[in-house]
Amino acid sequence: MRVDIISIFPEYFAPLDVSLVGKARERGTLDIRLHQLRDWTRDVHKTVDDTPYGGGPGMVMKPEIWGEAIDAVVEQGRPEADPAALPRMIVPTPSGRPFTQEVALDYAKEPWLLFTPARYEGIDSRVMAEYGSRLRVDEVSIGDYVLAGGEAAVLVIVEAVGRLLPGVLGNACSVADDSFAPGAMANLLEGPVYTKPPVWRGHEVPEILLSGHHGKIARWRRDEAFRRTSDKRPELLARLDSDALDAHDRRV
Numbered sequence: 001m002r003v004d005i006i007s008i009f010p011e012y013f014a015p016l017d018v019s020l021v022g023k024a025r026e027r028g029t030l031d032i033r034l035h036q037l038r039d040w041t042r043d044v045h046k047t048v049d050d051t052p053y054g055g056g057p058g059m060v061m062k063p064e065i066w067g068e069a070i071d072a073v074v075e076q077g078r079p080e081a082d083p084a085a086l087p088r089m090i091v092p093t094p095s096g097r098p099f100t101q102e103v104a105l106d107y108a109k110e111p112w113l114l115f116t117p118a119r120y121e122g123i124d125s126r127v128m129a130e131y132g133s134r135l136r137v138d139e140v141s142i143g144d145y146v147l148a149g150g151e152a153a154v155l156v157i158v159e160a161v162g163r164l165l166p167g168v169l170g171n172a173c174s175v176a177d178d179s180f181a182p183g184a185m186a187n188l189l190e191g192p193v194y195t196k197p198p199v200w201r202g203h204e205v206p207e208i209l210l211s212g213h214h215g216k217i218a219r220w221r222r223d224e225a226f227r228r229t230s231d232k233r234p235e236l237l238a239r240l241d242s243d244a245l246d247a248h249d250r251r252v
């Protein structure tokens, strides 16, 4: 997967060189290219923002700079093999659709992602309109809060997507076991996890997990996931399809 990130703080993405995502880069599974938005400015101050039309606090990012930067990155990034290839453009913003594991799985199938993290009050909306017709433009939110810029959101999205790529995670099946991965445990929160020693400061590991009864262990884990989900995120249970709920109810 090819990932282009255009930002006024490209150094923000240094953490992508470590951890899982770092290994994927070494393996070539993930090809991340960083671009400094100010490289496309033409004034001595390298201005990327201006006051908002209609008044109000803060500044808005100018459309011209973004337009030149996106055009250049799309032009540069086109694989020789497929000159018609276009990236999926992802714009982190509090006013976007929620970024979920389902969206991460969808992004993990893309050959090319282009991230355009905004600063200030956001990017002039005409940029999304201009590219919305040519590229798929997704405005996504990683949560209901406002950050100073979209860079932290890009780190979150790249990590959530990167760990789904083949070969990035050591133990592939743990992706299937994710809280929000499709399947039996879909939309349930992870239950408690334990490892050695069997007793730590007087706290014992639940007996069932030491029993070796895989069927009972799977059931215990599912019940714990149900209990934790109904306790912390009851609204997620509403998402469960009826037979998943029936399956649980039949047992308790």
Ligand SMILES: O=C(OCc1ccccc1)c1cn[nH]c1
Residues within 6 Å of the ligand: 092, 093, 094, 118, 119, 120, 121, 122, 123, 140, 141, 142, 143, 144, 145, 146, 147, 148, 149, 150, 151, 153
């Ligand atoms: O704050 C965020 O992005 C930066 C941003 C973009 C546009 C206007 C203000 C701030 C964000 C919060 N959840 N997901 C993204």
